[in-house]
Amino acid sequence: MARQHTDRDEIVDLDRAYTLGTWTRQRDFDPTEIVDTDGPRIVTADGDSILDFSSQYVCTSLGYDADRVADAIAEQVRTVPYVSPGWSTEPRARLSEKLAEITPGSLQKTFYSTSGTEANEVAFKIARAYTGKHKILSRYRSYHGATAASLSASGDPRRVAQGPDIQPEVPGMVKGPDPYAYGSSLDPDQSLAYIDEMLELEGGTVAAVLVEPLVGSNGVLTPPDDYLARLQEIAHAHDALLICDEVMTGFGRTGEWFASELYGAEPDIITMAKGLTGSYQPLAATTVSAEIAAYFEDTLLNQGHTFSGHPTACAAGVAAIETYEAEGLVENARSIGEYLTTELDSLAARHPSVGERRGIGLHQGLELTKSTESREPFEERSDKVSGRTTVLDEVGAHALENEVYFYTSVNTIVVTPPLTISEAEVDEAIEALDEALAISDAAMDE
Numbered sequence: 001m002a003r004q005h006t007d008r009d010e011i012v013d014l015d016r017a018y019t020l021g022t023w024t025r026q027r028d029f030d031p032t033e034i035v036d037t038d039g040p041r042i043v044t045a046d047g048d049s050i051l052d053f054s055s056q057y058v059c060t061s062l063g064y065d066a067d068r069v070a071d072a073i074a075e076q077v078r079t080v081p082y083v084s085p086g087w088s089t090e091p092r093a094r095l096s097e098k099l100a101e102i103t104p105g106s107l108q109k110t111f112y113s114t115s116g117t118e119a120n121e122v123a124f125k126i127a128r129a130y131t132g133k134h135k136i137l138s139r140y141r142s143y144h145g146a147t148a149a150s151l152s153a154s155g156d157p158r159r160v161a162q163g164p165d166i167q168p169e170v171p172g173m174v175k176g177p178d179p180y181a182y183g184s185s186l187d188p189d190q191s192l193a194y195i196d197e198m199l200e201l202e203g204g205t206v207a208a209v210l211v212e213p214l215v216g217s218n219g220v221l222t223p224p225d226d227y228l229a230r231l232q233e234i235a236h237a238h239d240a241l242l243i244c245d246e247v248m249t250g251f252g253r254t255g256e257w258f259a260s261e262l263y264g265a266e267p268d269i270i271t272m273a274k275g276l277t278g279s280y281q282p283l284a285a286t287t288v289s290a291e292i293a294a295y296f297e298d299t300l301l302n303q304g305h306t307f308s309g310h311p312t313a314c315a316a317g318v319a320a321i322e323t324y325e326a327e328g329l330v331e332n333a334r335s336i337g338e339y340l341t342t343e344l345d346s347l348a349a350r351h352p353s354v355g356e357r358r359g360i361g362l363h364q365g366l367e368l369t370k371s372t373e374s375r376e377p378f379e380e381r382s383d384k385v386s387g388r389t390t391v392l393d394e395v396g397a398h399a400l401e402n403e404v405y406f407y408t409s410v411n412t413i414v415v416t417p418p419l420t421i422s423e424a425e426v427d428e429a430i431e432a433l434d435e436a437l438a439i440s441d442a443a444m445d446e
């Protein structure tokens with residue numbers, strides 16, 4: 001039941017007065033109040049029902065009607081809402097067992113935290129302790145989190161914007177190129193060879209290579225099919241671990257439980273969050289191989305959080321995985337993903353400002369361009385933090401007027417609906433996008 005209020009502006013005013021907004025100049029912090037949800041839709045205080053084709057930063061993969069998860073949370077809250085991590089609870093044990101089952105290869109034991117950021121920080125610490133080496137090699141077009149080490153490992157414009165005066169970068173974070181045939185001067189093969197050479201020249205000091213198997217907020221970059229398995233071989237040849245950040249791509253989004261599987265890789269560590277509970281509770285996980293887990297039998301794992309393995313969050317995780325299974329959502333992501341791919345390809349063919357469609361399953365993106373020949377973007381990478389309104393913002397705003405929401409990032413319209421989405425809802429979103437892309441078509445260079 002939606003909460004009723006008498007003065008809707010009061011809430012936004014209060015929020016603006018007493019909350020610091022994320023990643024924004026506070027003058028630009030002007031959120032819309034959401035009072036209800038329905039399947040894949042969010043409902044505003046004005047009564048607009050918005051079809052959410054972002055899944056709220058690729059989080060709400062189950063949509064908003066996952067009763068099994070809501071019931072599991074309610075039941076856990078009434079029995080054991082919380083105990084500290086030194087005690088055992090059934091939800092944590094069952095979730096860890098389930099993660100060992102659905103993650104690829106020999107991944108076996110899980111450390112819990114509450115955000116993707118922390119999951120990556122934990123992965124760095126484990127990789128360093130296990131290998132006795134300190135560097136993390138990641139890529140420029142990546143986002144791995146907001147804290148000191150995870151942002152230093154990110155190539156994202158938000159790292160560059162931070163500057164040494166606010167948060168000096170953590171030492172030992174080296175960056176290589178990405179598989180980005182559309183916009184990089186290196187082709188994906190060359191980018192792999194470059195990383196191989198970097199590992200050689202770093203002289204055996206790299207503990208782990210960290211990648212998003214299918215890059216998310218830095219432009220939805222789809223690698224060639226054999227890229228990740230080859231990267232794993234290269235990392236291992238240099239005695240470095242492979243960490244796959246599946247915070248966005250995990251839990252069925254690409255039509256497999258994990259994108260690593262899709263690409264035939266068996267990472268040594270996978271980090272996850274978002275889809276783990278369908279974001280019904282804040283929960284993140286770092287799952288490590290049996291070999292790495294065994295290392296810590298006699299070595300101190302010097303890490304912990306008050307909310308690690310929070311029983312209510314773990315209960316949501318178990319119920320979320322049961323929901324993915326019971327409703328065949330991973331399969332749905334694959335089949336409806338094929339439908340979405342076809343529809344987006346035909347949009348791309350109709351709209352000259354769509355430079356390239358990329359992605360797999362329900363993790364898709366459209367990169368826009370001012371010019372088919374030069375591939376010049378409408379939006380510079382720095383615009384992610386500049387506050388400038390770009391053509392992509394206008395395209396997004398137009399779709400929103402038609403009650404469909406897409407998020408845009410790094411010159412790309414990100415298309416990541418919940419895994420519960422139907423063909424009719426895809427049609428609705430495509431229609432709104434079709435209309436909105438007339439704006440970018442008209443803004444192209446002559």
Ligand SMILES: Cc1ncc(COP(=O)(O)O)c(C=O)c1O
Nearest residue numbers: 115116117143144145216247248
């Ligand atoms: C790939 C990836 N890794 C890590 C993170 C950080 O997760 P969180 O915002 O939960 O800290 C994100 C967030 O969007 C992400 O997309």
